[in-house]
Amino acid sequence: MARDVNASINKCEKAIAQEEKNISxxxxxxxxxxxEIKKLKVEKNNQFASDxxxxxMKDGDISDEKRxxxxxxxxxxxxxxxxxxxxxxTLPEGKIFNGNDL
Numbered sequence: 001m002a003r004d005v006n007a008s009i010n011k012c013e014k015a016i017a018q019e020e021k022n023i024s025x026x027x028x029x030x031x032x033x034x035x036e037i038k039k040l041k042v043e044k045n046n047q048f049a050s051d052x053x054x055x056x057m058k059d060g061d062i063s064d065e066k067r068x069x070x071x072x073x074x075x076x077x078x079x080x081x082x083x084x085x086x087x088x089x090t091l092p093e094g095k096i097f098n099g100n101d102l
Contacts, residue, residue: 045074048074049070049071049074052070052074053067053070053071056070
């Protein structure tokens with residue numbers, strides 16, 4: 001009887017260890033996906049800035065000074081948007097992600 005209980009305890013402990021490993025792997029995947037999203041958002045914003053600049057220049061000549069000013073404004077806007085978006089997607093310290101968080 002004691003052996004059956006010990007076997008059940010060991011089985012449960014192994015199952016817990018496996019689930020903890022799964023959670024750890026899932027957290028790492030989430031981190032990688034967030035990095036990829038960040039990279040893609042920067043790429044998207046850079047493409048938008050390039051397209052906008054091309055459209056402005058197509059309509060008429062634009063000075064280098066004005067072009068730099070527009071790029072600076074876009075960069076500030078991107079940084080601001082990314083910062084606020086990052087605040088929305090970051091889990092509080094110590095919070096464990098689960099299916100209910102979606």
